[in-house]
Amino acid sequence: MDKLTKDNFQKAKNDSVQKKTNWIKVGMSTCGIAAGAREVYDTLTEEVKRRNLNIDILKTGCLGMCYIEPLVEVCIEGVPHVVYGNVDTKAALGIVDKHICGKRVMNDHLVIK
């Protein structure tokens, strides 16, 4: 990793911009992990790999809505950008099947703020 200096600092910021769409974020702080986020993350990774989809699966911190953990945020081109709550492995498979492949939001897990 290159050291940042006074001169290259602003450039580093612009270099590290994240992909605009086609990503999934899983909330993986202690609260999420306790609710089963790790299994959800593993299921999503496997399923995306199995179907050979070009989707990034990212880990993030706590989204704050502990009552409805584990939380998964999905941003796929052409489908509304939403957060799913109470996601278990079954719902995780549903996200890949319905939301990512079927291009349609999945029922009963949506968390709208």
Add this chain to the structure above:
Amino acid sequence: MYRKTIFIKDTDSQGLDRTKEFYNKFLENLRSRNLQNDIQVARAADIGIYNQGIVLRVYGEDTIYVQLKETDIDNIISLTIEKNEIISSLQYKKKDKQLRRVLRNCGVINPDCIEDYLANGGYQGLYKVLTSLKPEEVIKELKISGLRGRGGGGFPTWMKWDFALKTESDQKYIICNGDEGDPGAYMDRSVLEGDPHSVIEGMIIAGYTIGASKGYFYIRAEYPLAIERIQNAIDQAYSKGLIGEKILNSGFNFDLSIRLGAGAFVCGEETALIASIEGKRGTPLPRPPYPSVKGLWSKPTVINNVETLANVAYIFIRGAKEFAKLGTETSKGTKVFALTGKVKNSGLIEVPMGTTLREIVFDVGGGVLDNKNIKAVQTGGPSGGVIPAQYLDTPVDYENLSKLGSIMGSGGMIVMDETDCMVDIAKFYLGFCVEESCGKCAPCRIGGSQMLDILTRISKGQAQNHDLETLSRISFAMQKASLCGLGQTAPNPVVSTLKHFLPEYKEHTENKRCPAGKCLDLLSYKIIDEKCKRCGACVRICPVSAISGNREHGYSIDTQKCTKCGQCISVCKFKAISKE
């Protein structure tokens, strides 16, 4: 691709969930117009609005309709969906109370990736400070922002830094206090886990300002993931040259490392925390001298809470004036609360200072569990107090909460309903402090256990009215004479419950009754013969066979055998068992 997406949800928690029927009717109507491939309708698990009947929201638009009936569906589809017309009689304006500043990156960036933090504007505050501000100017900015310590006391941050800056010394230190120990509070853990770099950024800025070249994270060992992520973030910041020597070519050197707390609550108190880092037993010392003058290894030391430091990063990224736009006269910015207890949406929330407790509990928290009545809100953990329901419209800031006999504290907020007994609550918090007392000074060591003894007797119905006076007297002595904050504030839950709920205490002492039905020794279970349908469900569930009788002559509970576990009440469909 769908032209529009509609979300629906039944937000009434009483009765049956009508979401599915409404959804089916909606879908049927769409099909009859052959719109089903054009418009998508989805059932939500949480729609962000509470107790407003069936709610409908359109994705990407502000349109929110509430209290919907099935007869409204036709209108909604033909007007709003087909012609983009708003039906004003159904419209609802959402009160958006949350505002994420400290938590701006939590759940957004990957905490293990410094590039993510940089891409979201991270370390811009540090860049600005190191390249264009002198230490005095940093303090001036901080003064404009009006930031006060988020650990509980609410001491102005700029003053702390100013004392340390003005104290001459060859070595100074910065400590981040991550020894979060209040029951039910986990704001700091989430910030450390979700956005570690913002805290590090705040620490480097603090180090530069007071002239400290060394910083410590003091994190409790019960937070393994927070420790792992902070260590990883420190390593990344080193390799990027944001910690270490000559940071951003400025000539400022700063080193950072982690010290683990072994789980003593008192080590969150700053002098005890310093002793713990020095490798001594974690007991407090009298102040003054304050750590800003004589702290770690007798050198000037600034100790700031995790949330305070995350706010510092925000202030220098976005500007002090921007920060001070929110809040009340004396308390600026936002506050993160861990909202727990008998509330529907427990979790981590961030609201501007000055938001009322009612807005927090009902608009953000979604109301009380099982639609029971709210009795009180506890803030500030074991050092805080309870705020009864009649003060729910108080705007939350440091001064208002202390006027009500509680404190802001680090941000634990526990909602209590009518089944919570205030004597029991006071006993719980005091018990916590008695266990955590280090035992060094007599008022805390002896006073605490004496008070706990009295409270235990009250909850067993063995106390008299004069015991309540004794409670107040010991509280006063502890508040005045204890050495550190732990002992000085330990009686607070007792004092505030006595102040606001004296009649409830008197029910315990005079009538030996617990109105909330919590104090087991004061309860006895009874079967109400008129209501009993003689189904025998209670007999079958009772684990100690305390219920006897038969279908012909009815049943009765043997109070000698009964352990008051409450299982019979939960199985009785006819509410035929009373507990008094």
